[in-house]
Amino acid sequence: MSQKVLKVIGIVALVCALLFGAIELWVYKNREKLFLSAKELINENLNGNLEIADFKFRPFYGGLGLNFTLYDIKLTDTLYNVHHKPFLEAGRIHVAIDLRRILSGDIQVRNLVLEDGALKMFVQRNGYSNASIFKSEAQKKNKSQKRDPDEILQKLGNIRFVNFAVAYSDSVKEKYYGALFHDATNIVERTDSSTNASFTGSVLFNGLTFRVEKGGFLMNQETTLALALGYDEDEKKLKIYPSTLESATHDKIGINGVFDFSDTIKIFHLNFEAKGIAVKNALPLLNQRLQKQIDSIGIQTNVDTQVKIAGILGRPGLKPQVDVHFETDTFRYNLPVGVLRKMKASGTFTNRADTTKLADVFNSRLIAPKITGFFETIPFAFKLVVNNFRNPRAQIDGRIEADSTNLGALLDPGRYRFKNGSAKIDFHFSGSLKKFYNAGKDNFDGKVSGRVSLKNVAMDYLPQKVRISKINGDLTFNEKVMVMPNLRFYDGQNMLFVRGTLVDLIPYLFGSPKPLRANVDINIPDWQLNWLETLLAAKGSSRPQARKSLKLSELLDNAIDKMEIVAKLDAKKLRYRHFTGRDVKGQFTISNNAVRIEYFTLKAFGAGNVRLSGEMENSGSGKLPHLAVRGKIANADVHSVFYSFDDFGQKALTHQNLKGILNTDFNFESTLNNNVKLVPSSMKGLLRIDLTNAYIINFEPFMKMKKLIFKRRNFERVKFAPIRNDFRLTGQEVEIAPMEIESNVLTLYIDGIYSFGNKTDINIQIPLSNLKKRDSTYVLDPNNPEKREGSKIFLRAVDENGEVNIKLAFRRKKKDKSKDEESEVKKLEDIER
Numbered sequence: 001m002s003q004k005v006l007k008v009i010g011i012v013a014l015v016c017a018l019l020f021g022a023i024e025l026w027v028y029k030n031r032e033k034l035f036l037s038a039k040e041l042i043n044e045n046l047n048g049n050l051e052i053a054d055f056k057f058r059p060f061y062g063g064l065g066l067n068f069t070l071y072d073i074k075l076t077d078t079l080y081n082v083h084h085k086p087f088l089e090a091g092r093i094h095v096a097i098d099l100r101r102i103l104s105g106d107i108q109v110r111n112l113v114l115e116d117g118a119l120k121m122f123v124q125r126n127g128y129s130n131a132s133i134f135k136s137e138a139q140k141k142n143k144s145q146k147r148d149p150d151e152i153l154q155k156l157g158n159i160r161f162v163n164f165a166v167a168y169s170d171s172v173k174e175k176y177y178g179a180l181f182h183d184a185t186n187i188v189e190r191t192d193s194s195t196n197a198s199f200t201g202s203v204l205f206n207g208l209t210f211r212v213e214k215g216g217f218l219m220n221q222e223t224t225l226a227l228a229l230g231y232d233e234d235e236k237k238l239k240i241y242p243s244t245l246e247s248a249t250h251d252k253i254g255i256n257g258v259f260d261f262s263d264t265i266k267i268f269h270l271n272f273e274a275k276g277i278a279v280k281n282a283l284p285l286l287n288q289r290l291q292k293q294i295d296s297i298g299i300q301t302n303v304d305t306q307v308k309i310a311g312i313l314g315r316p317g318l319k320p321q322v323d324v325h326f327e328t329d330t331f332r333y334n335l336p337v338g339v340l341r342k343m344k345a346s347g348t349f350t351n352r353a354d355t356t357k358l359a360d361v362f363n364s365r366l367i368a369p370k371i372t373g374f375f376e377t378i379p380f381a382f383k384l385v386v387n388n389f390r391n392p393r394a395q396i397d398g399r400i401e402a403d404s405t406n407l408g409a410l411l412d413p414g415r416y417r418f419k420n421g422s423a424k425i426d427f428h429f430s431g432s433l434k435k436f437y438n439a440g441k442d443n444f445d446g447k448v449s450g451r452v453s454l455k456n457v458a459m460d461y462l463p464q465k466v467r468i469s470k471i472n473g474d475l476t477f478n479e480k481v482m483v484m485p486n487l488r489f490y491d492g493q494n495m496l497f498v499r500g501t502l503v504d505l506i507p508y509l510f511g512s513p514k515p516l517r518a519n520v521d522i523n524i525p526d527w528q529l530n531w532l533e534t535l536l537a538a539k540g541s542s543r544p545q546a547r548k549s550l551k552l553s554e555l556l557d558n559a560i561d562k563m564e565i566v567a568k569l570d571a572k573k574l575r576y577r578h579f580t581g582r583d584v585k586g587q588f589t590i591s592n593n594a595v596r597i598e599y600f601t602l603k604a605f606g607a608g609n610v611r612l613s614g615e616m617e618n619s620g621s622g623k624l625p626h627l628a629v630r631g632k633i634a635n636a637d638v639h640s641v642f643y644s645f646d647d648f649g650q651k652a653l654t655h656q657n658l659k660g661i662l663n664t665d666f667n668f669e670s671t672l673n674n675n676v677k678l679v680p681s682s683m684k685g686l687l688r689i690d691l692t693n694a695y696i697i698n699f700e701p702f703m704k705m706k707k708l709i710f711k712r713r714n715f716e717r718v719k720f721a722p723i724r725n726d727f728r729l730t731g732q733e734v735e736i737a738p739m740e741i742e743s744n745v746l747t748l749y750i751d752g753i754y755s756f757g758n759k760t761d762i763n764i765q766i767p768l769s770n771l772k773k774r775d776s777t778y779v780l781d782p783n784n785p786e787k788r789e790g791s792k793i794f795l796r797a798v799d800e801n802g803e804v805n806i807k808l809a810f811r812r813k814k815k816d817k818s819k820d821e822e823s824e825v826k827k828l829e830d831i832e833r
Contacts, residue, residue: 273307
């Protein structure tokens, strides 16, 4: 049985082979006639000239059928001699005509291979198109009989392009498309009602330009295409089945869609999808405008995206609707104040945000409902909405939450140390993303607002050993100012309550040259002054460099150094070393490591009132701090004045030696050491005193004077009449203008130099009228001219080996007078014995 079957099959195969061989033989013998028939068929539909250098019949090349190869083909339109651009050029065209259709008189191209050539179609500015080559003269005369273009396409089967370029340019609509097919094949399958095509191969796109001012898509991009197309003749729909475009970087873009030609309104839908495509790889596929817009954002990451495009064909002024969904992989973004790390975003874009209006760039909107990441080490989340992509306007609402663990990592740990607490920032931004800050004009195109909540924060600023804790309060801010309505913190000894404003913080963070300015009111219930040592502490010649990544740390360092602070001060009590005051009020300015005291008033030195102004400056760079003070003290206890100021850095006349009420106007300046103590050699000033009810107690120079004269008088407790005089300070020397000192022990006149060092040299004149005894009943009688008359004893208070000694100073104008003076001194000594 099987043998019979095999014989039947063999006979059938032999018959078929003989039949096909006969057909091939017939075709071969009639090849020229058939070729001429095919050429005539082509010429029937041409309005131009077809040149073929040669052709060869290749009966079995590409399978059974009429197979031949054309060489050096050139197809031109009727105006070729004017524009010199051939419609078609090819080194070789391989044609395979369906043998079955030939026998029925219907010529059908089964396979077509175009090699080493180009197809160039164009529309000139005058409207002429070389596509007119397909319109015959007969069709021009009788349009009602023109051949259906679909009929021509239906006669084409599979097409393969090998090193073949295709280009289309429309100078009227300014649309330009071009591609070089390295090796691409279009396989066609037809049924009664549909035609399906599969186009695959490697293609170099020269560009797809829809609008010249925006640039072209796929400019000089190598791709691998796998397109599946289908046309349903009944439904009049062209369908793009799920297909792919693979770029040179091996990123795959999925494509599908539908073009509906069933109605006069030809609607189309196109969908694109990419998984994990890198932004840097996607940018070259887009036009120049989109490249610049996306690249200007500065985001480099991988993105999953789906794009849906819907529009109407043949309506140039009607833009298609574009809807995009995207989801990014993690990425980082650099800001002037630091780096946003591990960011992730997802959202949507549409160019028809308002559905009652047409799709347009002005009707565009991007929404990213949740963008998360870390500002350096601090987690954040915010919502982004961008409207109007011609001039993008953004709305950003977000929150940043931090605690001592990640705040410490945010700033330079060599300068800042956070120990406790948390901070929360809620913010809103509305404005331009492209030009939010204009550095040239130093202004903003947008609005910023927000709130900072600090809860129990503790931190150290290590360079100047500042330690503050219990930082609590809410701060509000916008693009111009930060408002502190209720900030409070503890500096280690004092609880401070601060309210005020900080101006131009955000402009400073974006590079504004404006200095930061703070205006604050500070209330300190009980002020233990511990700021001067910090403010005037020694500064190194250079600051330790923070890590490059810690931009915010560097900005804060510069802000602290350069900030101008205008502060009003209110304190019930003030203490600094031996100084105490109450009811303190003042205003001062801190700028560039200097303090300028506008006014400073308090009650101190017993029932005294003090008003000061002046400057303290600490420029650093090896220079010591400098103090300049002007002031007025009224009704002050002189004992308390000397005690409060550590006896002004000298040990000769101390607070233990003084009593009395002091009123004075003064100006004083001095260099300070880094322990905030006066450097005596640098002191300068003028002191105008009014000292009443004054006593000098156990003053060593007076005790030494007692050994010379008036040994029985009470030099241990010397009471003075009111003293009014000017004292000029230069270095450690006080220049004493001539003055009278009327006391209960004697009247004397002094002038000279009192030194805090070793240059004391004071002239003392003691009128001989002091010979009269003075006891407890003596009434002070200052400015009595009779006491200035008559003979005097002259003494000198001179520093000798670190001690002030008083000795006679004889005036030797005449020898006899010197003897008389010695005699008078002897009498004084005898009286006191």
